Amino acid sequence: MNPKLVVRIVAVLLLVVSSFMILPIVVALYYREHGQIPSFVVTMLATMVLALVAFVLTSKTSQHLGTRDGFLMVTLSWMAAAAVGAMPFYLSGSIPRYVDAFFETMSGFSTTGATILTDIEALPHAMLFWRSFTHWLGGMGIIVLTVAIFPILGVGGLQLIKAEVPGPAVDKITPKITETAKTLWLIYLALTAAQTILLMLGGLNLFEGLTHTFGTLATGGFHPKSDSVGHYGSSYINIVTTVFMLMAGVNFILYFKTVTGRFWSVTRDTELKTYLGVFGITALGVSIALWVHGTYATLAESIEHGAFQVASILTTTGYVTADFNAWPPPAQTLLLVMMFVGGCSGSTGGGVKIVRVVTLVKLAISEMKYLLHPRGVFGVRLSGVPVRKDVVYSVAGFIVLYLMSVLMVTIVVGSSGADLVSAFSTALATLGNIGPGFGIIGAVENYAHYPDYIKWFLGVVMVMGRLEIFTVIVLFTPRFWKP
Amino acid sequence: MNPKLVVRIVAVLLLVVSSFMILPIVVALYYREHGQIPSFVVTMLATMVLALVAFVLTSKTSQHLGTRDGFLMVTLSWMAAAAVGAMPFYLSGSIPRYVDAFFETMSGFSTTGATILTDIEALPHAMLFWRSFTHWLGGMGIIVLTVAIFPILGVGGLQLIKAEVPGPAVDKITPKITETAKTLWLIYLALTAAQTILLMLGGLNLFEGLTHTFGTLATGGFHPKSDSVGHYGSSYINIVTTVFMLMAGVNFILYFKTVTGRFWSVTRDTELKTYLGVFGITALGVSIALWVHGTYATLAESIEHGAFQVASILTTTGYVTADFNAWPPPAQTLLLVMMFVGGCSGSTGGGVKIVRVVTLVKLAISEMKYLLHPRGVFGVRLSGVPVRKDVVYSVAGFIVLYLMSVLMVTIVVGSSGADLVSAFSTALATLGNIGPGFGIIGAVENYAHYPDYIKWFLGVVMVMGRLEIFTVIVLFTPRFWKP
Numbered sequence: 001m002n003p004k005l006v007v008r009i010v011a012v013l014l015l016v017v018s019s020f021m022i023l024p025i026v027v028a029l030y031y032r033e034h035g036q037i038p039s040f041v042v043t044m045l046a047t048m049v050l051a052l053v054a055f056v057l058t059s060k061t062s063q064h065l066g067t068r069d070g071f072l073m074v075t076l077s078w079m080a081a082a083a084v085g086a087m088p089f090y091l092s093g094s095i096p097r098y099v100d101a102f103f104e105t106m107s108g109f110s111t112t113g114a115t116i117l118t119d120i121e122a123l124p125h126a127m128l129f130w131r132s133f134t135h136w137l138g139g140m141g142i143i144v145l146t147v148a149i150f151p152i153l154g155v156g157g158l159q160l161i162k163a164e165v166p167g168p169a170v171d172k173i174t175p176k177i178t179e180t181a182k183t184l185w186l187i188y189l190a191l192t193a194a195q196t197i198l199l200m201l202g203g204l205n206l207f208e209g210l211t212h213t214f215g216t217l218a219t220g221g222f223h224p225k226s227d228s229v230g231h232y233g234s235s236y237i238n239i240v241t242t243v244f245m246l247m248a249g250v251n252f253i254l255y256f257k258t259v260t261g262r263f264w265s266v267t268r269d270t271e272l273k274t275y276l277g278v279f280g281i282t283a284l285g286v287s288i289a290l291w292v293h294g295t296y297a298t299l300a301e302s303i304e305h306g307a308f309q310v311a312s313i314l315t316t317t318g319y320v321t322a323d324f325n326a327w328p329p330p331a332q333t334l335l336l337v338m339m340f341v342g343g344c345s346g347s348t349g350g351g352v353k354i355v356r357v358v359t360l361v362k363l364a365i366s367e368m369k370y371l372l373h374p375r376g377v378f379g380v381r382l383s384g385v386p387v388r389k390d391v392v393y394s395v396a397g398f399i400v401l402y403l404m405s406v407l408m409v410t411i412v413v414g415s416s417g418a419d420l421v422s423a424f425s426t427a428l429a430t431l432g433n434i435g436p437g438f439g440i441i442g443a444v445e446n447y448a449h450y451p452d453y454i455k456w457f458l459g460v461v462m463v464m465g466r467l468e469i470f471t472v473i474v475l476f477t478p479r480f481w482k483p
Numbered sequence: 484m485n486p487k488l489v490v491r492i493v494a495v496l497l498l499v500v501s502s503f504m505i506l507p508i509v510v511a512l513y514y515r516e517h518g519q520i521p522s523f524v525v526t527m528l529a530t531m532v533l534a535l536v537a538f539v540l541t542s543k544t545s546q547h548l549g550t551r552d553g554f555l556m557v558t559l560s561w562m563a564a565a566a567v568g569a570m571p572f573y574l575s576g577s578i579p580r581y582v583d584a585f586f587e588t589m590s591g592f593s594t595t596g597a598t599i600l601t602d603i604e605a606l607p608h609a610m611l612f613w614r615s616f617t618h619w620l621g622g623m624g625i626i627v628l629t630v631a632i633f634p635i636l637g638v639g640g641l642q643l644i645k646a647e648v649p650g651p652a653v654d655k656i657t658p659k660i661t662e663t664a665k666t667l668w669l670i671y672l673a674l675t676a677a678q679t680i681l682l683m684l685g686g687l688n689l690f691e692g693l694t695h696t697f698g699t700l701a702t703g704g705f706h707p708k709s710d711s712v713g714h715y716g717s718s719y720i721n722i723v724t725t726v727f728m729l730m731a732g733v734n735f736i737l738y739f740k741t742v743t744g745r746f747w748s749v750t751r752d753t754e755l756k757t758y759l760g761v762f763g764i765t766a767l768g769v770s771i772a773l774w775v776h777g778t779y780a781t782l783a784e785s786i787e788h789g790a791f792q793v794a795s796i797l798t799t800t801g802y803v804t805a806d807f808n809a810w811p812p813p814a815q816t817l818l819l820v821m822m823f824v825g826g827c828s829g830s831t832g833g834g835v836k837i838v839r840v841v842t843l844v845k846l847a848i849s850e851m852k853y854l855l856h857p858r859g860v861f862g863v864r865l866s867g868v869p870v871r872k873d874v875v876y877s878v879a880g881f882i883v884l885y886l887m888s889v890l891m892v893t894i895v896v897g898s899s900g901a902d903l904v905s906a907f908s909t910a911l912a913t914l915g916n917i918g919p920g921f922g923i924i925g926a927v928e929n930y931a932h933y934p935d936y937i938k939w940f941l942g943v944v945m946v947m948g949r950l951e952i953f954t955v956i957v958l959f960t961p962r963f964w965k966p
Contacts, residue, residue, distance in 0.1 A: 067854075067855060067856075067857065068855065071854075328900070329897050329900055329901055329902050330894070330897045330900070332897070332903045333893050333894050333896075333897030333898075333903055333906050333907075334897075336893070336903055337890045337893065340886075340890065360879065360883040361883060361887065363876065363880045363883060364881075364883045364884045364887070366880070367876070367877050367884075367953070368880075368953060368956070368957055368960060368962075371550075371554075371953055371957055372551065372962060372963060373550075374550065389872070389876075392876070392879075393850070393872075393879075394850050394853075396843070396875075396876075397843075397846045397847040397851075398847075398850070399879075400843040400844060401847045401850075401851075403823075404844070407820045410816050410820065411820060413816075414813045414815070414816030414817075415816075417812055417813070418812055420812060420815045420819055420904075420921060421903070421904055423812065423816055424819065438903060470854055474851055474855065477851060479851075480855060
């Protein structure tokens, strides 16, 4: 173990994260919310001093970052980023209690979008901007970002990125890891610009357009309005948001391939095809349920809201246009099923990820073939390529850990006295980085009423979900700390 | 494919099943319910005629039973047994509609214990006896029984038994398969006698003792009283039932080993140790929740009811002493988690089975070790023996299929307008052969209000659960029917 190097890198990451606080300061200046500026400035200064001290104290260290150091560093970075990111909310008094500020910030970075705020509109623009901006940073990953900016991390960069970028099948897309990180962030920036412009064409101002876009592309879910996207009541906004949520749920490497002329390989991608198929069928089912039930007057409206909500839950965004807890049961059931799925690997979406679901469904099918032809040999193929057995193994291991985690979180949340539905759906919504759920944390409800120990606990659960469980949970095994 | 032989064997099984209708006839005679006798006699005669016709029509057939014939035969047998077993309820008018009678009987054979009856006590003794007796037959398996009685099935017996006895690790325990089947049934008979006697010592009459025992040892859940075991309000009955439910959830091969002096190997059994561990910890948790919440006045009472309910749900029995839907949320949460587990392989319990859960948890742990030591080799061991990779594979495949089935059933049940909790818990309760659940199918509620198509569908789901999904679902694949 090399704790000194770990501390050094975490310090660099904190500097990167806190330097972005310049943006909410600009927002504060524009909206003449000068009272908000000190909390950001103080946080930035404090982080700098802290980082400087850390650098001095850890000056003599080797540059070797081992496997364990990597896990420790990634988890610590995220925890530290949330701890620092929460400071402006707390110092300014926008969120009076630190546990709430930490919860909200971790919910932001992890792109969960679960909120403890009961009156969102009461917050100043600067705070709302920072709140949504944490989504944007966390969506593509703060370590990926740091690697893109500081080549210093180049040495263990791929390994660290693998620990941070969702999905089992991430590889270098360009020969150099810093180039890969930069490419990912450039695609992300381009999409951000595109959606913001489209939203502004629909009548939103720059502030609204940006915050709305941060929540969309990071598959986050924080929105500057209490009634989320439903606030605008605009079909245009709904449709644009649906399309960009779906785009955020796609593996970003596919965009890179498309841009670099390898579109042919994109069309063969099993995960992408499944993702679009699952979305299409489920959206159709929900829309029909809404229409038959008469929730919306016309079929077009039913499709608009049905497709929106399915895209929102499937990609783990968590935006809402309507209170889906009041929707007809068949529509709710389909949404619940989507909570178990998630976006594509290498996307900003959370959850189990489509590629894992496909792998295991194909495993189940191959087991069925094997039953009929006990002497046959049946493997799992994705995008036309056979999947190695140990990959299937690790996918199965992940799913088991995921389900166990859901049940464990359900038990812990249940211990606070939350009813069964709320506890279970809180577990799905936080571990899957979705945000809203059913029961007391429903579409129009929030997490404010949970006791403090549940809020701290859910903070850890959200980062566990964002880093895909293994990375975080491995720190809690005795084996990890054995010399 | 050899459909003629399949029909022949199904005919034999129906003869075996219907011949047991002699027992409810005896009950009817004892209780002077002579009006009930014709419905049983007519069913028996009709089955005999049908079987005779089947024999004549299929007289010229080879004795070769292929893999596919086996799957077809096992599923058909169970469907046919429920179809015939439902006749007395329907003919006597005890259950006026055939769909309800079929549901109730399939719920019986599959040891689910989900009921459509709203006034159980209104049924004559003969009918209540037959209802509980279907549990007993289905618990150890009607094919295992037939193999035990008719050596004619000896040829493909092991394969058929493997399709019927739950769990991935069933093997011949004696050199001859008929001997194995006989041994299993003898153990089952001995336990039945023991529990019945103990219950009668507690004040129950023979009828009550037997029906209560059938529901316990088959991990069924049908009870001749509407308020289930809670009816007696007797700690003695509760404790005896708890112990025997737990015993029914143990792999019956372990009893055989104990009796034949191989107790040493029993103590090393990973599945048994896990099973008892899971029960102990969960029962403790539920009991404490009940006590702290003040649901019961004393700790002793809390443990009595907590342990009872945990054993009942874990073993998938479904007996209740109290309405657990009114219990404090933490207790409910723990019970929900138990619904995902189930008994041991080779027991009469349903669900996913402990051995599969343990295998996958160990897989997850070995994946975690692999993360820390990428060059290490970590396998899964059970009872000190390494588990072959293809076995782990098939376990993972099963779990995926199980979860997909739960979600699919949730969607179908949800389509009837059932709320989310009820739909989800109906799926868990029927596929896991548990019986009661949360929401509208809660501890003191039942399945009567579901529309007919849901009842037929759940009939198939229950047999799918009992035969562990693959056996049934394989029939619905195009590959199965390819020449």
